[in-house]
Amino acid sequence: MKTYLLATAAVFGTAFGAMAEGELNLFNWGNYTSPELLEKFTEQTGITVTVTDYDSNTTALTKVEAGASGFDLVVPSANYIPVYVRKGLLTELDHSRIPNITNIAPEWKDVPWDPMRAHSVPWQWGSVGIAVNTKVYSGDPNTSELFLDPPEELVGKINIVPEMNDVLNMAIFNAGGEACTEDLTILKTVRDRLMAAKPKWLSMDYGTTDKLSSGDYAASVNWNGSTMRARINNPDVVYGYPKEGYPLFMDSVALLADAKNVDEAYQFINFILEPENAAMISSFARYANGVAGSEEFMPEDMKTAPEIVTPAEFAAAGKFLPTCDQSAVDLYTAIWTELLK
Amino acid sequence: MSQRRRQRTKGANGWLLSTPALILLVFAASGPLLIVAIYSVLEKGDYSGVRWILSGDGWFRVLFERDIFDQTVSLADANLSIFWRSVKLSVATTLITFALGLPTAWFIATRPAKVRAFWLFLITIPFWTNLLIRTFAIMEVVRNEGILNTALMNIGLISEPIQIMYTDTAVLIGMAYVYLPLMVLPLYAAIDRFDFRLIEAGYDLYASRWQVLRSVILPIIKPGIIAGSILVFIPSLGAYVTPRLLGGGKNMMIGNFIELQFGQGQNWPLGAALSTVLLLIVLVSLVVYTRVSSRDNPHG
Amino acid sequence: MAKQRAFDVTTLPGFTFIAILSFVLLYAPIATLVIYSFNGGNSVNQWGGFSLQWYVVAFNNEAVQDAAARSLIIAVWASVISTVLATMAALGTTRRGKFKGQTVIYIILNQPLMVPEIVTAVALLIFFSSVKVVTGYTGLGYLILAHSAFCIPFAYLPIKARLEGMDTAMETAAADLYATPWQTFRYVTLPLLLPGVIAGAMLAFIISLDNVIITEFVKSAGQDTLPTYMLGQLRRALTPEVNAISTALLALTVLILIVFVFVTKKRE
Structure with a gap:
């Protein structure tokens, strides 16, 4: 019995001992955080970072809003930042504690969803398009019809990422609407088309990078960086920019109001705005970052990647999603829930 | 004193x-x-x-x-269809595990005492093994590049992998696999107490094997059958992990539907109401179970 | 005896075949999983030679280390707490006549076996999130409490079974020799009961170690246990690393079960 108690004490000792130094809890999208970045951060500061994954903006918001989640930093998409702010979930950033804030590229310094970057700094940005395995389907990938009315070859083989705003808005653009539209005729078309298409989808799941690489998915509504990573593993994968319109996103790091490790959080925010470190983020997840001067540290293959460098003819079709009114959110959630079940 | x-x-x-x-x-x-x-x-x-x-x-x-x-x-068809699918899949799971579990339990119970403990141990290992590990193991079997498809393609039975993953079939295979030990153990307990002289008596009265099974064995081990069915049915109905991993977020069961309301569906009251409904279904099954088993077995 | 006869009453047509089939079906996937944990290649289904590389990868993965340590801490706490409480409950409810409220107590003690886990998980999510806001405490305590609670019936059942098989004569003798109730318990009841207590603690330990759903809903920031970490991995990518973690957990479970069989055997 004594040895047993000693063993238990040993277990407890090591587990709590590891937490003695500074720590930081980062709540981020799955497969989005460079492990090398965290290692480097820990090396420089002695702070251990624990990353917890989420799969969608709503999941993250729900968990944070439930209260006392224990997270310090969260990385919501642009259209969700105002929601967090309105609900009082974020702390206004003290820019004097972030010397590197000046490194933010000029176009991202003052953004509509976060005036003067009061609450957030850029993490990565990119687009939502359609990844297609050309071995299975060789037609034009640059259309949202691929998931709204999958061609014969892709029936039962296409996945949809479960991110409400990305999927719904792509369908809204396809129906000729604007983001956040409350036009019921358009929304009805959107719902009916999605409901009709759903039986032809394989799944609604994340983990697209690996499943596209392995061939589990022949196509997927997917983010550009994830598609690039899949393409590196599997050259048959191409990224389509839906010409009917596709959403652009920027995910930004924000400090939660009930964060416990505020000092550590500021150190981390400052750290990721260093161009070299921002480039590390990008070279892992393969999205562009918003930090000026990071280009020279970026991997060569990203400078020419077709997923990252948007072809001129499709550039105009990409639109940033604004934050919708609560009435629109309720409508969208209703459609989305109907679709998921 | x-x-x-x-x-x-x-x-x-x-x-x-x-x-x-x-x-x-x-x-x-x-x-x-x-x-x-x-x-x-x-x-x-x-x-x-x-x-x-x-x-x-x-x-x-x-x-x-x-x-x-x-x-x-209008009537919430979608909700009802999720409930209906869950009940169907759970019933099917119960039937499959019974079809496989009865012979298995019988087999174990009729082994000589010395080796019986070994066979019993073999069925206990999966019983106590992490549900997630077992689900993962079965995922590896039904995936497109999984063992089943690879084997079938190697022998040339099929040229293209069959899509099993992310279908109701995958969920059913997964649940039957995961819950089989839950059926075997109570059946074994019932058969273990079974007096085999009764079978002998049956044969002496010129009953066929089928008649013996139907009229002698099944009625006597009924409490075990009911216990096993309840033990499989209830967790199947509330299953979350297995349909989540094998159903691909598209083929939901009640458990996933409840979770959806607390996540992306953003409707906690509905999620709470659905949980209450699930709880009520389970309680009713349990009451029915105690009624039936106490009627059949007044001493137990 | 019956076994020697040509016509064996204990065999039914096809039963042995189906039974063997069931065992094969049960073990083939697990065996594959174990085998591929030793895969030298990157794939979960293409053999690249024998190697321990994925164990090294898993072992060096900080997230896995943390999750494993957390799983063990919670399981140790939960099995200790639930076993102590279950032993007390078993002493209070066993070897005595019917008493008022017996059914209610039994129902509450065994409730975690009956209520679907997802419902308990949702209930605890709602309840603990309010408690977290009020108290500001977000530590492992919630997980330990939740685990201790659902482990109670698993610890309770073997202890109760052991108690029911125990004669009260020894305790009576002790009382006759003017032992205090505590002395009687400490020097007579407990040693006799110990195999049941150990068995209960081990079941509770395994149940806590394996829990996914309740943990997934209750955990706060950075509180992944090994199973919730694996759940996240399984939804995303499949590398033999998960096979290695699974095999390690599996080995631990089998080890505990063997000890369990050994301990419970002794009493006969």
Whole structure:
């Protein structure tokens, strides 16, 4: 019995001992955080970072809003930042504690969803398009019809990422609407088309990078960086920019109001705005970052990647999603829930 | 004399010793169920949570839906179909595990005493093995690049992998696989107590094997069958991990549907109402179970 | 005896075949999983030679280390707490006549076996999130409490079974020799009961170690246990690393079960 108690004490000792130094809890999208970045951060500061994954903006918001989640930093998409702010979930950033804030590229310094970057700094940005395995389907990938009315070859083989705003808005653009539209005729078309298409989808799941690489998915509504990573593993994968319109996103790091490790959080925010470190983020997840001067540290293959460098003819079709009114959110959630079940 | 002393040490309030356990269970298991019931009659908050205003909307939405566009009220087909699918899959799981479990339990119970412990141990290992590990193991079998498809393609039976993953079939295979030991163990317990002379008597009366199985064996081991079926049916109905991993987020069961309301669906009252419904279904099955088993087995 | 006869009453047509098939079906996937944990290649289904590389990868993965340590801490706490409480409950409810409220106590003690896990998980999510806001405490305590609660019936059942098989004569003798109730318990009841207590603690340990759903709903920031970490991995990518973690957990479970069989055997 004594040895047993000693063993238990040993277990407890090591587990709590590891937490003695500074720590930081980062709540981020799955497969989005460079492990090398965290290692480097820990090396420089002695702070251990624990990353917890989420799969969608709503999941993250729900968990944070439930209260006392224990997270310090969260990385919501642009259209969700105002929601967090309105609900009082974020702390206004003290820019004097972030010397590197000046490194933010000029176009991202003052953004509509976060005036003067009061609450957030850029993490990565990119687009939502359609990844297609050309071995299975060789037609034009640059259309949202691929998931709204999958061609014969892709029936039962296409996945949809479960991110409400990305999927719904792509369908809204396809129906000729604007983001956040409350036009019921358009929304009805959107719902009916999605409901009709759903039986032809394989799944609604994340983990697209690996499943596209392995061939589990022949196509997927997917983010550009994830598609690039899949393409590196599997050259048959191409990224389509839906010409009917596709959403652009920027995910930004924000400090939660009930964060416990505020000092550590500021150190981390400052750290990721260093161009070299921002480039590390990008070279892992393969999205562009918003930090000026990071280009020279970026991997060569990203400078020419077709997923990252948007072809001129499709550039105009990409639109940033604004934050919708609560009435629109309720409508969208209703459609989305109907679709998921 | 000693009887009196024992009375003293184990006085009428001896059960008070169980209060710490009861307190913990009420605090961290039973009590919160009441909160779920309360949440089911509150108004949903924006994005998540509830507002402390009484509302029947959560319960209304279990059965009915208001069309987003023309506001017409209709029976919530989608919800009902999820319940229906869950019940169907759970019944099918129960049947499959019974078809495989009865012979397995019979086989173990009829082994010589020396090796019986070994076979019993073999069925106990999967029983106590992490559900997630077992689900993962079966995923590896049914995936497109999984063992099953690879094997079938190697022998040339098929040229293209069959899509099993992310279908109801995958969920069914997964649940049957995961819950099989839950069926075998109670069946074994029933067969173990079985008096094999009864079979002999049956054969002596010129009954066929089938008649013996139907008229002698099955009625006697019925409590075991009911126990096994309940043990498989209830967790199947509330399954979350197996349909989540094998169904690909598209083929939901009640468990996933409940989770959806607390995540992307952003409707906690509805989620709470659905949980209450699931709980009621389980309680009813349990009551039926106790009724049936106490009727069949007045001494047990 | 019956076994020697050509016509064996204990065999039914096809039963042995189906039974063997069931065992094969049960073990083939697990065996494959174990085998591929030793895969030298990157794939979960293409053999690249024998190697321990994925164990090294898993072992060096900080997230896995943390999750494993957390799983063990919670399981140790939960099995200790639930076993102590279950032993007390078993002493209070066993070896005595019917008493008022017996059924209610039994129902509450066994409730975690009956209520679907997802419902308990949702209930605890709601309840603990309010408690977290009020108290500001977000530590492992919630997980330990939740685990202790659902482990109670698993610890309770073997202890109760052991108690029911125990004669009260020894305790009575002790009482006759003027032992205090505590002395009687400490030097007579407990040693006799110990195999049941150990068995109960081990079942509770395994149940806590394996829990996914309740943990997934209750955990706060950075509180992944090994199973919730694996759940996240399984939804995303499949590398033999998960096979290695699974095999390690599996080995631990089998080890505990063997000890369990050994301990419970002794009493006969």
